[in-house]
Amino acid sequence: MSGRDLIETQLAANATQEPVAGPWQAAVIGELVAIADEGSTPLVVFAGQPGTAALRARSVIDLHGAHIGRAVVLMFERADPARPIVMGVLRDARGWPRPEVPAPAQVEVDADGERLLVSARTQMVLRCGKASITLTRAGKVLIQGSYVLSRSTGVNRLKGGAVQIN
Known part of the structure; x- marks a missing residue:
């Protein structure tokens, strides 16, 4: 069987499969409740979710502390409601800044x-x-740090009102 025949067979099989039932085929509005793992894992809740605890999610956007408590748009990997993906943060109708959340610090x-x-x-x-x-x-x-090194080819000077070693 050629590669083309395999692809056509797979496409025909997929065409006959029924879609997964449930609201997971459309975008769902949830809430970002926290960001765990040093800022790398969003935790979300949404109506109809499996269980009562916040779910770990993945995200296609950068999320930060100011987004916590905001409404987020969720999709689901392989239509599985236990595998949410944050697609975006909904803008507040009032715009920025929201009075209850300070604006991100400027650097x-x-x-x-x-x-x-x-x-x-x-x-x-x-x-x-x-x-x-x-x-x-x-x-x-x-x-x-667990190891701190100070090295100089010239003078390496420690100067202060008081210098304490150990």
């Missing part, structure tokens, strides 16, 4: 090819795994 970035300046109002964190560098508005610089 200023200035790049001219010679220098990169990133500014934030209260705190900036650069994180990779268990390592982080935190800059605070009060002037603190916090460097954390």
Whole structure:
């Protein structure tokens, strides 16, 4: 049997299958109740969902904290209501900003090819795994990691009002 014959056989078989019953064929409106796993997994609820707990979903859009509590458009992988996919966030009729949710913080970035300046109002964190560098508005610089190395080909100076080692 040729590849073309196999494709035609499969298409004919699919044409005779009845669609899955239920509202899962159309878009469903749900609510984003949380974002788990360090911001990578949306949790959603919707009318008629299997069980009472929020369901883990996948998403085709970037979701962030300001979206929590908002209505989302859901579709379902293979028409399975236990496998929701967030297709989008519905806009509020009042537009932005919503009074109960503060606007996302603004971060200023200035790049001219010679220098990169990133500014934030209260705190900036650069994180990779268990390592982080935190800059605070009060002037603190916090460097954390399981292994920290400071190396210099010239002078490596520690200077402060007080210097504590261990």
